Amino acid sequence: MIKRFILGVFVFTTSAILAQKNSASPYSYFGIGENFEGVTVEQASMGGIGVAMKDYHHLNFTNPASNADLRAATYAIGGSLTFLTVKEQNVSQTGNSTSLRYISLGFPVGKKAGLSVGLQPFSSVGYSLLDSDNSDDITFYTGEGGANKLYASFGIYAYKGLSVGAEASFIFGSIDNSILNQRTNVALATKHEESFNVRGGQFKLGVQYKTELKNKLKFYTGASLTLATDLSSKGSERMYSLSFSGAGQEILRDELFNRSLEGNISVPLKSVYGFGLGKENKWYIGVNQQFQSALKTNNAFISNGASHKYDDSSKFAIGGYYIPKINSISSYWDRVTYRAGLRFEDTGLLVKGTNNFTLVKDFGINVGLGLPLPRQLSNVNVGFEYGQRGTTKNNLIKENYFNIRLSLSLNDLKWFQKRRID
Template sequence: MIKRFILGILTLGTTTIVAQRNSASPYSYFGIGENFDQLTVEQSSMGGIGVAMKDTYHLNFTNPAANADLRVTTYAIGGSLSFLTLKESNGSSSGKSTNLRYIALGLPLGKKMGLTVGLQPFSSVGYGLLNSTYSGDDLLEISRFTGSGGTNRLYAGFGAYLFKGFSVGAEASFIFGNIENNIFNQKNNVSLGTKYEEELNIRGGQFKFGAQYETELKNKLKFNTGATVVLESDLSATGSERLYSLTLSNTGIEQGRDTLYTRNISGNITMPYKAAFGVGLGKTDKWYVGINQEFRKAITTSNGINTATNGYQYESGRKLSMGGYYIPKINSISSYWDRVTYRAGVRFEKLGVLVDGLGTGQNLTSIDDFGINIGIGLPLPKLLSNVNLGFEYGQRGTINNNLVKENYFNMKLSLSLNSLNWFIKRKID
């Protein structure tokens, strides 16, 4: 079973990291992979805030209650280019990947309601590691660990005002995708190698509920609060696994020989209950600062699907986000750069997994993530629309206890296109 080999994925001084073009992270083995934050580029550039934030012209993926503030039809599309450097105790390697982060549409429904629909990647699996065992200068054994695939979510969210300043919302998501994990092993002086393959089909739903409240203070200051709850949900994981022997040609092509075993597998990966709270303060179209705090329970699994062992365990996670934006003068005629939105933020996160890189079962290390973000929003000729650029530098993991540390740099780009007339029938005078 693959769970018996996970230590080789994240360990040891003999490990050489093999970067792949579409790699995510060695830590993407756990659960259903490396989770994508449900954030727009605008939100990500502010450290990931949004639970309490209201915005008339931009979508908010964090809190469905914010849909009640939509006043124009809003189309959003975003992507990212990521550069990743993986470090361990005696070596490092690097790679890059590109991702389409979201396609979404927001529609105002009168003056007190709004609806959004969209498609986003939900998680990604993309590790590739080579573990070599030596006795002196003699190579004894090679193991190659690879994983690929991921999941997506198709969602719809609705928000409405119940009374002045107070809105509520709900969101339903369908999560789907495929994940593949492989282990190849070859021993010295043994003619045949072995390969383990696991293929999983992931399906399931998820529900989120949110609320926001805004009150106006003196000098046109606005104070916002918000909260969201994501209910616990079971994702079905069905597929197959097999173990077979093989030989490698001089060009590296695999030639299968005997199948040692094959069987169907079925289980669940339970996405945990998650709650987030946020507050913010600002002036409309001028500046805003906010803070979010998120808590989530530990992932659980069943029937041997990614089941925790002595090598790793799931734990509860949390995330703290802080950030905001500033617009010098939104209606400036003399200076384009005065109309630009400047964003910045910071994020601290505990991913929710403990890993033992020493293989003793006594040195479980919690995996943390940290990111610094900046960004700008460039208005297009139609003032309601803009191009958003975001930049993030972050670190995940540690080289302590023979684990892997990641340094990453993400460049993000999005278009937020707004129109009052997309769904209004034209009249001829």
Template sequence: MIKRFILGVFVFTTSAILAQRNSASPYSYFGIGENFEAVTVEQASMGGIGVAMKNTHHLNFINPATNADLRWATYAIGGSLTFLTIKEGNESQTGNSTSLRYISLGFPIGKKAGFSVGLQPFSSVGYSLLDDEIEENLTLFRGEGGANKIYASYGMYAYKGLSVGVEAAFVFGNVQNSILNQRLDNSRYTSYEESFNVRGGQYKLGVQYKRELKNKLQLSTGASFTLTTDLSAKGNERMYSLSPVNGEVKDLLYNKSLEGTINMPLKSIYGFGLGKDNKWYIGANYQFQDALGSNSVFITDGQSHKYGNSSKISVGGYYIPKINSISSYWNRVTYRAGVRFENTGLLVKTTENFTEVKDFGINVGLGLPMPREISNLNLGFEYGQRGTTNNNLIKENYFNVRLSLSLNNRWFEKRRID
């Protein structure tokens, strides 16, 4: 029964991820949208660490080598609710968005290997900006869409304590941007529309090593590398005038096709951690990626914005008072916390110079055991800030509420008759 339920939910939520709009950030205006960092709710609650973390009944999206530790068939689904406050100068606005963040299935293969497959957002676009600084001219900027990623990941133990892994993914999606301009002294509107599809493969390699120290302490290290790849971008742009009364197109000014590539450079993540199994863990990650590149206007025109190198530092961990406690449920709960500091690599043109957009987040979370199961319900909370009001830019204050289910069951076992 549980297997049919999991497979049914997998199909349903896959359709939901493909159809959703999961961003309300003005910064999703740039490039192919707001980047989605592939982490579980459990990992996000610890600041996004996990490249060195091993776990037998939780999936790990950062490092494919962790599949080698799977001992249960694991189904994971995660979603989030974001409350956003946008500040520009002395003005502010609020908004929110709800989204499914991932759906994945993982299986052990023997005692030294594992495999997982799933669907995740890759980027998201969702903005609506009104520029009314000039009294005679109103301009509305709108965008929606984004890209998704289907992946398959495999990990195995190559030597005692040393595991390696590989992940292959296919990125696909559509981005739509539009600019609607109205001059108060003119009876017609002018509209510019841009729409393009994103396609391409992506590959990731991972390695982990764990060594047991004295007093049952375990030291783990890990690294993952998302290889350089080019995503194709094909679409069209057009400009036309339309009637303000019924929206009827009056004159098509131009309509042309666009084609280019988006270069995703090598992304490297390194990390280490120290802890005791089912008791506590503390770890740190460092992530680095060269600047995104493109031979088309899909990513950057070099005038309004451009991309530089990006980096991120994450520190966090968990604590379980007593995992097998009978007298107290709260002693079996996993308590998580973490913090992250990020240079996004996005540089936005202000008056004369480019200003880099930075991001910062503080995270806490709970892993709530489900009755009679090793499965659990995970809650995560994050307060963060992105951008700045300096140099006429936009500052975002956001609060994320995250929720996930990690369901575990033994599949592919032979039934025994007593």
């Protein structure tokens, strides 16, 4: 019964991820949108660590080598609710967005390997910006869409304590942007629209090593490399004049141009390194460090220019978990997993302000709970994050956000066993 339920939910939520709007951030205006952080709710609740972490009943999106430790078929689905406050000097606005963040299925392959497949957002666009600094000139920017990632990830033990893994992904999606300009005492407005599709493949390699110390302590190290790739983009752009009906509907007047465009987006090599220390099913603390070179584009839709440019990016995260007593019978709360973490990020995006370009930084404080369900190893995971992105200096935008994340991790130790009739 649970297999049919999982497969049914898998199909339904796959359609939902493809159709949803994932972002409300003004910073999704740049490039191909706001980058999706490829971590589970469990990992996000620990600041986003995981490159060195091993777990036999939770998925790990950071390092494909972790699949080697899967000992139960695991279905995972995660979503988030974001409350956003945008500040610009003395003006502030609020908004929110709700989205499914991933859907994945993992299972062991023999006793030394594991495989997982799934779908998650790669980037998201969802902004609505009004520029009215000039009283005679009002410009309205809107955008929606993004890219998704369909992936398959495999890990295997190559030697005692040493596992290796690889992941192959297909990235696809569409993005729509528009700029509407209206001048006072001018009968017609002008609108520039662009729509393009993003396509490409991506590969990731990973390695993990575990060694046992004294007093049952275990030391973990890990690394993953996401190889550089080129994403192709094809679409069209047009500009036209328009007027508005009494009901506010657009009435096209004259089309100034309508043409096809194409280009490439070069996504550079990304490396993640980390280590961790802990006692199995008791506690764990780990550190991640991520580096990535600057994004490059040869693209008529997306290019470094007057408004923004890209530089190298980096991210540091530290976090962990604690379980009072995983097999407690007397207290449910002793079986709960308590998680916490911090992350600090230089996004690599530089935005032009009043005087010069300013690097956009991101910071987050995370806590979370893993709530066990009656069925075997299954659990519900809840995470909370408070974060800040950007700055009000240099006439830029600062975001204060609060994320509520929720995931369901269903495990079945007998997924591939045939039924026996007594």
